[in-house]
Amino acid sequence: MTSADAATVRGVTSDAPADGLGGLPPSPAVWCSGLRKRYGRRTAVDDVSFTVARGEVLGLLGPNGAGKTSVIKMLLGLVRPDAGEVLLLGRRSSDPRSRAAVGYLPELFRYQPWLTAAEVLDLHVKLAGAEVAPAERRECLALVGLAARAGDRVGGFSKGMQQRLGLAVALVARPELVVLDEPTSALDPIGRVDVRDIVLSLKSRGVAVLLNSHLIGEVERVCDRVVILDEGRVAASGTLAELLGQREVRLRLAGSDARAEDRMRAAGSMARSGDWFTVQLSSDDDGVTVPDLVRDLVALGVRVHAVEPVRISLEERLLAVLRHEEPAP
Incomplete structure (x- = not known):
């Protein structure tokens, strides 16, 4: 910067x-x-x-x-x-x-086991100096799925329930x-x-x-x-x-002709392998290219047997970055 x-x-x-x-x-x-x-x-x-x-x-x-x-x-x-x-x-x-x-849910946290869930929220509202009505605090517990456990002591909560309570603490002060x-x-x-x-x-x-x-x-x-x-x-x-780059769509077609291939090329660069056609889409595609393409192919008399979106996953991209590799095409 x-x-x-x-x-x-x-x-x-x-x-x-x-x-x-x-x-x-x-x-x-x-x-x-x-x-x-x-x-x-x-x-x-x-x-x-x-x-x-x-x-x-x-x-x-x-x-x-x-x-x-x-x-x-x-x-x-x-x-x-x-x-x-x-x-x-x-x-x-x-x-x-x-x-x-700022609301913060740390990775590791512990609340006083003798307090109830509602009392934990009350304590954090007081520490934050925020004006949060009791009804809004109850709504916050309901949001994280703890409405029925508001009066229960935290010491009896499972780890997952404590995680939900931590999320409520992060959100309670708006x-x-x-x-x-x-x-x-x-x-x-x-x-x-x-x-x-x-x-x-x-x-x-x-x-x-x-x-x-x-x-x-x-x-x-x-x-x-x-x-x-x-x-x-x-x-x-x-x-x-x-990060994920170019998207593609694979179509398995029957009855394709030159007109159909021209229509696919208008949507993006195209490659063919037998009955399968792969069309590259723009990364900023607004979501209508594929439905419009399928509609036009059907209007041309092509039978569409399969439509498969293809895109590198975030996990693949993350691993490629960490291993200093190029992502899979």
Whole structure:
């Protein structure tokens, strides 16, 4: 990120004078540049820079020890970086007010076992200094599937139930930015779907989400952009379309002729192997190319026996990046 970029971001922070800022867009929910952190002789994070826009879900991926949790802790002021700058919701991370509207679910946490779920939420609302009505706190427990256990002591909760409670704590104060560090690590498949729905609901309300997860399938379902860390550095970043590259569709056809092949070439470059035709699609395809193509082929008298979308998965792309290989075509 250039010095000009940094100046632009600083110019839209909440610390800047109000005069003349009315027409400017809001600052990113997260902006960090040049983050570095060493522990003894080991470099945990080395020159990491990225942003999370308002209402965006950004996935943080990488192997164990890649520096993901260290980056999150530096963003939240839990660990002081050796170098680099951080802005949260338009304020410098050194300003305690920058974290006032941030919800955080850490990877490892423990709540007082003698408290009930409702009392844990009450405690965190008080610590946050937030105005949250009791009815809204109950709704938050219901959102994570703990409405019926609000009066039960946390010491009797399973690990998955404690994970749900941690998510409720992260959401209870109506944050503008939610940071989730392995939010589904202890959840069953139903719980993972619940978390996915919650993340998508937050996005629809304009809340930014930074998601660190080893469950690549979940990241692929909910994230707008992805940052891949490897050995403390950004190995790759971008939207899913940018990272996964060109999409293809394979069609098994009968009765194809020159007119049908011309129509497929109009949709993208085409290759044929027997009855199978592979058509490359633009990465920014709006989702109508394939339905329109099938419709036109049928109108030309072609019998369409199969339509198979083909695209490299995020897991394949991640492994290719970490192994320094080109992704499979």
